[in-house]
Amino acid sequence: xxxxxxxxxxxxxxxxxxxxxxxxxxxxxxxxxxxxxxxxxxxxxxxxxxxxxxxxxxxxxxxxxxxxxxxxxxxxxxxxxxxxxxxxxxxxxxxxxxxxxxxxxxxxxxxxxxxxxxxxxxxxxxxxxxxxxxxxxxxxxxxxxxxxxxxxxxxxxxxxxxxxxxxxxxxxxxxxxxxxxxxxxxxxxxxxxxxxxxxxxxxxxxxxxxxxxxxxxxxxxxxxxxxxxxxxxxxxxxxxxxxxxxxxxxxxxxxxxxxxxxxxxxxxxxxxxxxxxxxxxxxxxxxxxxxxxxxxxxxxxxxxxxxxxxxxxxxxxxxxxxxxxxx
Ligand SMILES: Cc1cc2nc3c(=O)[nH]c(=O)nc-3n(C[C@H](O)[C@H](O)[C@H](O)COP(=O)(O)OP(=O)(O)OC[C@H]3O[C@@H](n4cnc5c(N)ncnc54)[C@H](O)[C@@H]3O)c2cc1C
Ligand code: SF4
Numbered sequence: 001x002x003x004x005x006x007x008x009x010x011x012x013x014x015x016x017x018x019x020x021x022x023x024x025x026x027x028x029x030x031x032x033x034x035x036x037x038x039x040x041x042x043x044x045x046x047x048x049x050x051x052x053x054x055x056x057x058x059x060x061x062x063x064x065x066x067x068x069x070x071x072x073x074x075x076x077x078x079x080x081x082x083x084x085x086x087x088x089x090x091x092x093x094x095x096x097x098x099x100x101x102x103x104x105x106x107x108x109x110x111x112x113x114x115x116x117x118x119x120x121x122x123x124x125x126x127x128x129x130x131x132x133x134x135x136x137x138x139x140x141x142x143x144x145x146x147x148x149x150x151x152x153x154x155x156x157x158x159x160x161x162x163x164x165x166x167x168x169x170x171x172x173x174x175x176x177x178x179x180x181x182x183x184x185x186x187x188x189x190x191x192x193x194x195x196x197x198x199x200x201x202x203x204x205x206x207x208x209x210x211x212x213x214x215x216x217x218x219x220x221x222x223x224x225x226x227x228x229x230x231x232x233x234x235x236x237x238x239x240x241x242x243x244x245x246x247x248x249x250x251x252x253x254x255x256x257x258x259x260x261x262x263x264x265x266x267x268x269x270x271x272x273x274x275x276x277x278x279x280x281x282x283x284x285x286x287x288x289x290x291x292x293x294x295x296x297x298x299x300x301x302x303x304x305x306x307x308x309x310x311x312x313x314x315x316x317x318x319x320x321x322x323x324x325x326x327x
Contacts, residue, residue, distance in 0.1 A: 001038050005047040012179060012213070015051055020181050020209040022047040027211055029072065029111030032103050037116060040123060042132060052108070056213055059083070065219035068177075071110035071212045075165065076101070078109060088217060090226035090245045094168035097230045100237055110212035113166060113176065113192070114204065117159035117267075118147065118239050130156045131200040146305040147239065150313070151297075152266040157200030158303065160264055161193060162239050167263035168228055170271045171245040174217050180210030189215075193268030200267070222249035222257045229320050230263070231312060240264035242313045248324040250284040258321075260292075265300075265313055272296045275317065284325045286318060293317040 005022075009015035019025050026034060026045035029052065037043035056070035059081050067088075069078060078084055079095035095104065098112075121127035121139045128137035140148055140158055148158040166189075174189040187205050194203060206212070226247035232238040243263035249256045258279045260272040275292035282288035293314035300310045 002041065002044045004038075004045050006050065007047065008050040008053055010053070012054060012056075015049055015054060015211060016180060016209060018047070018049045019211060023208075025049055027051050027110075029108035029114075030074070030103075030106035031111075032099070032107050033111060033115040041125070042116075042123060051110075051211065062216075062219075065221075067217045069109055069215045069217070071214050072108045075099075075104040075107040075109070075112060078165075079104065086224065088168070088172060088220075088223050088226065090171065090223065090228045090247060091165070091168040091217075093228040094164040094230075094243075094245060097228060097243075098164040109165075109215055112163055113212060113215075114206075115163055116203075118162045119159040120144070120147075122159065131159060131196075134199070134201050141303070144305060145303045147241065147264075148303060148306050149266050150300040150302055150306060150309050151262075151270055152195045152268070153301070154196045154198060154200070156198045157196035157267065159196065159200065159267055161266065161268050163269065164228070164230060164240065164243060164263060166193070166269040167240075167243055167261050168245045169215065169217070170269035171226075171247060171259040171261035172217050172220060172223060173259070174215050176212060177214045177216060178206060178210045179213050180207060184213070186216070189269075190271050196267045203267075220247065220259070223247040223259070225249065225324055226259075227320050227324055229316055231316055242309055242316050244313075244316045244320045246317075246320045246324060248284070248321060250325055253284055255279045255282050255284050255288070260296075260317065260321075262296075262313060262317075265309065272317070274298075279321075284321075286322060289318040289321040289325075290314070292321075 025047040028048045028050045056072045127139040176187045230243040247259045262270040275296035278292040
Protein backbone atom coordinates (compact mmCIF):
# COMPACT_ATOMS: atom_id res chain seq x y z
CA UNK A 1 0.00 0.00 0.00
CA UNK A 2 1.26 3.48 -0.89
CA UNK A 3 1.93 5.88 2.02
CA UNK A 4 -0.65 8.60 2.55
CA UNK A 5 -1.37 11.54 4.84
CA UNK A 6 -4.35 11.35 7.20
CA UNK A 7 -6.48 14.24 8.47
CA UNK A 8 -9.68 14.26 10.46
CA UNK A 9 -12.00 17.06 9.35
CA UNK A 10 -13.27 19.17 12.27
CA UNK A 11 -16.18 20.67 10.35
CA UNK A 12 -17.64 20.80 6.85
CA UNK A 13 -15.67 23.88 5.83
CA UNK A 14 -12.43 22.19 6.90
CA UNK A 15 -13.38 19.01 5.01
CA UNK A 16 -13.96 20.95 1.76
CA UNK A 17 -10.68 22.85 2.21
CA UNK A 18 -8.69 19.69 2.95
CA UNK A 19 -10.23 17.92 -0.02
CA UNK A 20 -9.60 20.82 -2.40
CA UNK A 21 -6.00 21.51 -1.41
CA UNK A 22 -4.77 17.96 -2.18
CA UNK A 23 -5.80 17.01 -5.73
CA UNK A 24 -5.41 13.29 -5.06
CA UNK A 25 -7.17 13.23 -1.66
CA UNK A 26 -10.01 10.80 -0.89
CA UNK A 27 -12.70 10.97 1.75
CA UNK A 28 -12.76 8.21 4.33
CA UNK A 29 -16.11 6.92 5.59
CA UNK A 30 -16.25 3.46 7.16
CA UNK A 31 -13.30 2.39 4.98
CA UNK A 32 -14.93 -0.94 4.07
CA UNK A 33 -14.43 -0.38 0.34
CA UNK A 34 -11.74 2.27 0.09
CA UNK A 35 -9.22 0.58 2.39
CA UNK A 36 -9.60 -2.73 0.52
CA UNK A 37 -8.90 -0.91 -2.75
CA UNK A 38 -5.88 0.85 -1.24
CA UNK A 39 -4.48 -2.46 -0.04
CA UNK A 40 -4.75 -3.74 -3.63
CA UNK A 41 -3.12 -0.51 -4.92
CA UNK A 42 -6.18 0.18 -7.08
CA UNK A 43 -6.87 3.39 -5.17
CA UNK A 44 -3.67 5.30 -4.37
CA UNK A 45 -4.65 8.54 -2.65
CA UNK A 46 -1.97 10.93 -1.34
CA UNK A 47 -4.22 11.88 1.58
CA UNK A 48 -7.32 10.64 3.37
CA UNK A 49 -9.82 13.10 4.83
CA UNK A 50 -11.76 11.30 7.54
CA UNK A 51 -15.35 12.60 7.58
CA UNK A 52 -16.75 10.33 10.28
CA UNK A 53 -16.44 13.04 12.95
CA UNK A 54 -18.60 15.53 11.01
CA UNK A 55 -22.06 16.35 12.33
CA UNK A 56 -23.71 14.37 9.52
CA UNK A 57 -24.67 11.36 11.62
CA UNK A 58 -28.38 12.03 12.16
CA UNK A 59 -31.63 10.87 10.59
CA UNK A 60 -34.21 13.66 10.71
CA UNK A 61 -37.90 13.66 9.84
CA UNK A 62 -39.02 16.53 7.62
CA UNK A 63 -42.28 18.33 8.39
CA UNK A 64 -43.77 16.96 5.13
CA UNK A 65 -43.16 13.35 6.25
CA UNK A 66 -39.93 12.84 4.28
CA UNK A 67 -36.52 12.02 5.74
CA UNK A 68 -33.05 13.52 5.64
CA UNK A 69 -30.30 10.97 6.29
CA UNK A 70 -26.81 12.31 7.06
CA UNK A 71 -23.87 11.13 4.97
CA UNK A 72 -22.05 9.46 7.86
CA UNK A 73 -25.04 7.56 9.28
CA UNK A 74 -24.05 3.88 9.35
CA UNK A 75 -25.98 1.48 7.14
CA UNK A 76 -27.17 -0.50 10.18
CA UNK A 77 -28.68 2.65 11.72
CA UNK A 78 -30.64 3.41 8.53
CA UNK A 79 -31.98 -0.14 8.24
CA UNK A 80 -33.01 -0.22 11.90
CA UNK A 81 -34.62 3.23 12.07
CA UNK A 82 -38.32 2.91 12.96
CA UNK A 83 -39.45 5.50 10.38
CA UNK A 84 -37.45 3.81 7.60
CA UNK A 85 -38.89 0.42 8.54
CA UNK A 86 -42.42 1.78 8.66
CA UNK A 87 -42.54 4.20 5.69
CA UNK A 88 -39.83 2.83 3.41
CA UNK A 89 -39.55 -0.93 4.08
CA UNK A 90 -37.84 -1.52 0.70
CA UNK A 91 -34.91 0.63 1.89
CA UNK A 92 -34.50 -1.28 5.16
CA UNK A 93 -34.72 -4.60 3.28
CA UNK A 94 -32.21 -3.53 0.60
CA UNK A 95 -29.61 -2.58 3.21
CA UNK A 96 -30.04 -5.78 5.20
CA UNK A 97 -29.59 -7.84 2.01
CA UNK A 98 -26.13 -6.24 1.53
CA UNK A 99 -22.75 -7.30 2.89
CA UNK A 100 -22.65 -8.60 6.51
CA UNK A 101 -23.70 -7.23 9.89
CA UNK A 102 -20.15 -6.16 10.73
CA UNK A 103 -19.67 -4.35 7.42
CA UNK A 104 -23.06 -2.61 7.69
CA UNK A 105 -22.08 -1.42 11.19
CA UNK A 106 -19.07 0.37 9.68
CA UNK A 107 -20.35 1.42 6.24
CA UNK A 108 -21.72 4.94 5.84
CA UNK A 109 -24.53 6.16 3.59
CA UNK A 110 -22.17 8.27 1.44
CA UNK A 111 -19.62 5.45 1.20
CA UNK A 112 -22.35 3.11 0.01
CA UNK A 113 -23.27 5.51 -2.81
CA UNK A 114 -19.62 5.89 -3.81
CA UNK A 115 -18.52 2.23 -3.59
CA UNK A 116 -16.70 0.96 -6.69
CA UNK A 117 -17.70 -1.88 -8.99
CA UNK A 118 -17.00 -5.52 -8.15
CA UNK A 119 -15.88 -6.35 -11.71
CA UNK A 120 -13.07 -8.89 -11.18
CA UNK A 121 -10.94 -7.37 -13.94
CA UNK A 122 -11.06 -3.99 -12.17
CA UNK A 123 -9.32 -5.66 -9.20
CA UNK A 124 -6.75 -7.50 -11.35
CA UNK A 125 -3.68 -5.44 -12.27
CA UNK A 126 -2.82 -7.98 -14.98
CA UNK A 127 -6.10 -7.25 -16.79
CA UNK A 128 -6.96 -4.36 -19.09
CA UNK A 129 -9.54 -2.07 -17.50
CA UNK A 130 -10.69 1.34 -18.77
CA UNK A 131 -12.08 2.23 -15.36
CA UNK A 132 -8.77 1.64 -13.55
CA UNK A 133 -6.52 2.81 -16.41
CA UNK A 134 -8.44 4.95 -18.95
CA UNK A 135 -7.70 3.94 -22.53
CA UNK A 136 -6.31 0.51 -21.58
CA UNK A 137 -9.23 -1.54 -22.92
CA UNK A 138 -11.75 -3.82 -21.20
CA UNK A 139 -10.98 -7.49 -20.63
CA UNK A 140 -14.47 -8.18 -19.25
CA UNK A 141 -16.13 -7.72 -22.66
CA UNK A 142 -14.51 -10.81 -24.15
CA UNK A 143 -13.91 -12.44 -20.78
CA UNK A 144 -16.03 -13.97 -18.02
CA UNK A 145 -18.94 -11.51 -17.82
CA UNK A 146 -21.63 -13.33 -15.86
CA UNK A 147 -22.04 -10.51 -13.31
CA UNK A 148 -21.92 -7.70 -15.88
CA UNK A 149 -24.39 -5.18 -17.30
CA UNK A 150 -27.27 -5.90 -19.65
CA UNK A 151 -28.55 -2.30 -19.81
CA UNK A 152 -26.75 0.97 -20.60
CA UNK A 153 -23.31 -0.61 -21.12
CA UNK A 154 -20.77 0.78 -23.60
CA UNK A 155 -17.84 -0.48 -25.69
CA UNK A 156 -15.60 0.90 -22.94
CA UNK A 157 -17.11 -0.73 -19.85
CA UNK A 158 -19.80 -3.27 -18.94
CA UNK A 159 -19.44 -3.08 -15.15
CA UNK A 160 -22.41 -2.95 -12.77
CA UNK A 161 -22.96 -0.79 -9.70
CA UNK A 162 -22.87 -3.13 -6.71
CA UNK A 163 -25.04 -1.31 -4.16
CA UNK A 164 -28.35 -2.65 -2.89
CA UNK A 165 -29.26 0.45 -0.88
CA UNK A 166 -28.93 2.67 -3.97
CA UNK A 167 -31.53 0.62 -5.88
CA UNK A 168 -34.12 1.40 -3.19
CA UNK A 169 -33.08 5.08 -3.16
CA UNK A 170 -33.51 5.23 -6.97
CA UNK A 171 -37.04 3.85 -6.67
CA UNK A 172 -37.85 6.35 -3.91
CA UNK A 173 -36.91 9.44 -5.96
CA UNK A 174 -34.24 10.38 -3.42
CA UNK A 175 -31.94 13.39 -3.75
CA UNK A 176 -28.26 13.70 -2.90
CA UNK A 177 -27.09 16.80 -1.02
CA UNK A 178 -23.49 17.81 -1.66
CA UNK A 179 -21.20 20.67 -0.69
CA UNK A 180 -18.02 21.93 -2.34
CA UNK A 181 -15.86 24.97 -3.01
CA UNK A 182 -18.78 26.68 -4.86
CA UNK A 183 -21.32 25.97 -2.12
CA UNK A 184 -24.11 23.44 -1.57
CA UNK A 185 -26.30 21.83 -4.23
CA UNK A 186 -28.79 18.99 -4.58
CA UNK A 187 -28.63 16.28 -7.25
CA UNK A 188 -31.57 14.07 -8.26
CA UNK A 189 -30.64 10.47 -7.45
CA UNK A 190 -31.17 9.43 -11.05
CA UNK A 191 -28.57 11.98 -12.16
CA UNK A 192 -26.03 11.15 -9.47
CA UNK A 193 -24.53 7.94 -10.92
CA UNK A 194 -23.46 7.92 -14.57
CA UNK A 195 -23.55 5.40 -17.39
CA UNK A 196 -20.04 4.41 -18.55
CA UNK A 197 -20.10 5.79 -22.13
CA UNK A 198 -16.43 6.37 -23.03
CA UNK A 199 -15.36 7.60 -19.57
CA UNK A 200 -16.12 4.75 -17.16
CA UNK A 201 -13.59 6.19 -14.70
CA UNK A 202 -16.05 9.07 -14.04
CA UNK A 203 -18.78 7.36 -12.05
CA UNK A 204 -20.83 10.15 -10.51
CA UNK A 205 -21.85 13.76 -10.97
CA UNK A 206 -19.73 14.76 -7.95
CA UNK A 207 -17.30 17.53 -8.94
CA UNK A 208 -13.70 17.91 -7.68
CA UNK A 209 -13.69 19.14 -4.07
CA UNK A 210 -17.32 18.14 -3.43
CA UNK A 211 -18.50 15.78 -0.73
CA UNK A 212 -21.87 14.24 0.04
CA UNK A 213 -23.62 15.68 3.11
CA UNK A 214 -26.80 13.60 3.05
CA UNK A 215 -29.74 12.02 1.27
CA UNK A 216 -33.28 13.37 1.12
CA UNK A 217 -36.19 10.99 0.70
CA UNK A 218 -39.53 12.56 -0.20
CA UNK A 219 -42.76 11.53 1.50
CA UNK A 220 -44.25 8.66 -0.51
CA UNK A 221 -47.24 7.29 1.39
CA UNK A 222 -47.72 4.24 -0.80
CA UNK A 223 -44.10 3.17 -0.25
CA UNK A 224 -45.35 1.53 2.97
CA UNK A 225 -46.29 -1.24 0.56
CA UNK A 226 -42.90 -1.89 -0.97
CA UNK A 227 -40.41 -4.69 -1.44
CA UNK A 228 -36.77 -5.35 -2.31
CA UNK A 229 -35.85 -8.70 -3.84
CA UNK A 230 -32.24 -9.69 -4.49
CA UNK A 231 -31.40 -12.70 -6.68
CA UNK A 232 -27.85 -13.94 -6.11
CA UNK A 233 -25.68 -17.03 -6.23
CA UNK A 234 -25.59 -17.51 -2.44
CA UNK A 235 -28.25 -16.70 0.15
CA UNK A 236 -25.93 -14.24 1.89
CA UNK A 237 -22.71 -12.33 1.36
CA UNK A 238 -23.05 -12.12 -2.42
CA UNK A 239 -23.70 -9.27 -4.82
CA UNK A 240 -26.92 -9.17 -6.86
CA UNK A 241 -27.23 -10.89 -10.21
CA UNK A 242 -30.48 -8.97 -10.46
CA UNK A 243 -32.43 -7.06 -7.85
CA UNK A 244 -35.77 -5.26 -7.90
CA UNK A 245 -36.99 -2.47 -5.63
CA UNK A 246 -40.68 -1.63 -6.00
CA UNK A 247 -43.52 0.26 -4.34
CA UNK A 248 -47.05 -0.26 -5.61
CA UNK A 249 -50.46 1.26 -4.96
CA UNK A 250 -53.50 -0.48 -6.43
CA UNK A 251 -56.98 1.04 -6.55
CA UNK A 252 -60.01 -0.94 -7.80
CA UNK A 253 -57.73 -3.42 -9.51
CA UNK A 254 -55.75 -0.73 -11.37
CA UNK A 255 -52.23 0.54 -10.75
CA UNK A 256 -52.55 3.96 -9.19
CA UNK A 257 -48.91 4.54 -8.29
CA UNK A 258 -45.74 2.58 -8.91
CA UNK A 259 -42.01 3.05 -8.43
CA UNK A 260 -39.58 0.49 -9.80
CA UNK A 261 -35.79 0.22 -9.94
CA UNK A 262 -33.35 -2.56 -10.84
CA UNK A 263 -29.94 -3.48 -9.46
CA UNK A 264 -27.15 -5.68 -10.82
CA UNK A 265 -28.04 -4.82 -14.42
CA UNK A 266 -26.24 -1.55 -15.20
CA UNK A 267 -23.38 0.81 -14.34
CA UNK A 268 -25.86 2.70 -12.16
CA UNK A 269 -28.96 1.85 -10.15
CA UNK A 270 -31.52 1.53 -12.95
CA UNK A 271 -34.79 3.40 -12.56
CA UNK A 272 -37.35 1.44 -14.60
CA UNK A 273 -39.19 4.40 -16.11
CA UNK A 274 -40.41 2.52 -19.17
CA UNK A 275 -42.03 -0.17 -17.01
CA UNK A 276 -43.58 2.53 -14.80
CA UNK A 277 -45.03 4.18 -17.93
CA UNK A 278 -46.62 0.91 -19.10
CA UNK A 279 -48.03 0.22 -15.63
CA UNK A 280 -49.65 3.62 -15.03
CA UNK A 281 -53.40 2.97 -14.87
CA UNK A 282 -53.03 -0.63 -16.11
CA UNK A 283 -54.72 -3.68 -14.58
CA UNK A 284 -52.72 -4.79 -11.56
CA UNK A 285 -52.19 -8.32 -12.84
CA UNK A 286 -49.57 -10.69 -14.18
CA UNK A 287 -50.23 -9.78 -17.83
CA UNK A 288 -49.55 -6.05 -17.32
CA UNK A 289 -46.59 -6.82 -15.08
CA UNK A 290 -45.05 -8.97 -17.82
CA UNK A 291 -45.73 -6.27 -20.46
CA UNK A 292 -44.02 -3.70 -18.24
CA UNK A 293 -41.01 -6.00 -17.73
CA UNK A 294 -40.78 -6.68 -21.48
CA UNK A 295 -40.83 -2.93 -22.20
CA UNK A 296 -38.11 -2.16 -19.67
CA UNK A 297 -35.83 -4.95 -20.85
CA UNK A 298 -36.41 -4.37 -24.58
CA UNK A 299 -33.07 -2.53 -25.00
CA UNK A 300 -31.19 -5.13 -22.89
CA UNK A 301 -28.21 -6.84 -24.52
CA UNK A 302 -26.65 -10.02 -23.18
CA UNK A 303 -23.01 -11.09 -23.52
CA UNK A 304 -21.47 -14.56 -23.59
CA UNK A 305 -22.25 -15.38 -19.95
CA UNK A 306 -24.98 -13.00 -18.77
CA UNK A 307 -27.79 -13.42 -21.32
CA UNK A 308 -29.77 -15.26 -18.62
CA UNK A 309 -30.07 -12.03 -16.64
CA UNK A 310 -32.55 -10.59 -19.14
CA UNK A 311 -35.22 -13.22 -18.44
CA UNK A 312 -34.25 -13.28 -14.77
CA UNK A 313 -34.86 -9.53 -14.48
CA UNK A 314 -38.25 -9.85 -16.20
CA UNK A 315 -39.38 -12.67 -13.93
CA UNK A 316 -38.16 -10.89 -10.81
CA UNK A 317 -40.11 -7.76 -11.76
CA UNK A 318 -43.28 -9.82 -12.35
CA UNK A 319 -42.77 -11.71 -9.07
CA UNK A 320 -42.21 -8.62 -6.95
CA UNK A 321 -45.15 -6.69 -8.44
CA UNK A 322 -47.36 -9.76 -8.07
CA UNK A 323 -46.47 -10.06 -4.40
CA UNK A 324 -47.14 -6.36 -3.80
CA UNK A 325 -50.47 -6.62 -5.63
CA UNK A 326 -51.43 -9.38 -3.24
CA UNK A 327 -51.15 -12.59 -5.20
C1 LIG B 1 -17.14 -8.46 1.73
C2 LIG B 1 -18.05 -7.34 1.32
C3 LIG B 1 -19.33 -7.64 0.86
C4 LIG B 1 -20.19 -6.60 0.48
N1 LIG B 1 -21.45 -6.91 0.02
C5 LIG B 1 -22.28 -5.88 -0.35
C6 LIG B 1 -23.59 -6.15 -0.86
O1 LIG B 1 -24.01 -7.31 -0.96
N2 LIG B 1 -24.36 -5.11 -1.20
C7 LIG B 1 -23.92 -3.82 -1.09
O2 LIG B 1 -24.69 -2.90 -1.40
N3 LIG B 1 -22.69 -3.54 -0.65
C8 LIG B 1 -21.87 -4.54 -0.28
N4 LIG B 1 -20.61 -4.25 0.17
C9 LIG B 1 -20.11 -2.90 0.03
C10 LIG B 1 -20.36 -2.03 1.22
O3 LIG B 1 -21.73 -1.70 1.25
C11 LIG B 1 -19.50 -0.80 1.00
O4 LIG B 1 -18.15 -1.20 1.22
C12 LIG B 1 -19.85 0.31 1.95
O5 LIG B 1 -21.18 0.74 1.77
C13 LIG B 1 -18.91 1.50 1.75
O6 LIG B 1 -19.16 2.43 2.78
P1 LIG B 1 -17.94 3.04 3.62
O7 LIG B 1 -18.50 4.09 4.49
O8 LIG B 1 -17.16 1.97 4.29
O9 LIG B 1 -17.12 3.69 2.44
P2 LIG B 1 -15.55 3.93 2.31
O10 LIG B 1 -14.88 2.63 2.00
O11 LIG B 1 -15.04 4.72 3.44
O12 LIG B 1 -15.53 4.85 1.02
C14 LIG B 1 -16.05 4.41 -0.22
C15 LIG B 1 -15.96 5.58 -1.19
O13 LIG B 1 -16.85 6.62 -0.75
C16 LIG B 1 -16.15 7.85 -0.69
N5 LIG B 1 -16.79 8.67 0.34
C17 LIG B 1 -16.93 8.38 1.66
N6 LIG B 1 -17.61 9.37 2.28
C18 LIG B 1 -17.93 10.29 1.33
C19 LIG B 1 -18.66 11.52 1.33
N7 LIG B 1 -19.20 12.02 2.45
N8 LIG B 1 -18.81 12.18 0.16
C20 LIG B 1 -18.28 11.69 -0.99
N9 LIG B 1 -17.57 10.53 -1.05
C21 LIG B 1 -17.41 9.84 0.10
C22 LIG B 1 -14.72 7.45 -0.39
O14 LIG B 1 -13.80 8.46 -0.76
C23 LIG B 1 -14.59 6.21 -1.24
O15 LIG B 1 -14.32 6.56 -2.58
C24 LIG B 1 -19.75 -5.26 0.57
C25 LIG B 1 -18.47 -4.97 1.06
C26 LIG B 1 -17.61 -5.99 1.42
C27 LIG B 1 -16.24 -5.64 1.93
S1 SF4 C 1 -16.16 -3.86 -17.29
FE1 SF4 C 1 -15.42 -1.83 -16.68
S2 SF4 C 1 -14.52 -2.23 -14.67
FE2 SF4 C 1 -14.65 -4.21 -15.71
S3 SF4 C 1 -12.72 -4.50 -16.85
FE3 SF4 C 1 -14.14 -3.52 -18.24
S4 SF4 C 1 -13.67 -1.34 -17.98
FE4 SF4 C 1 -12.86 -2.36 -16.19
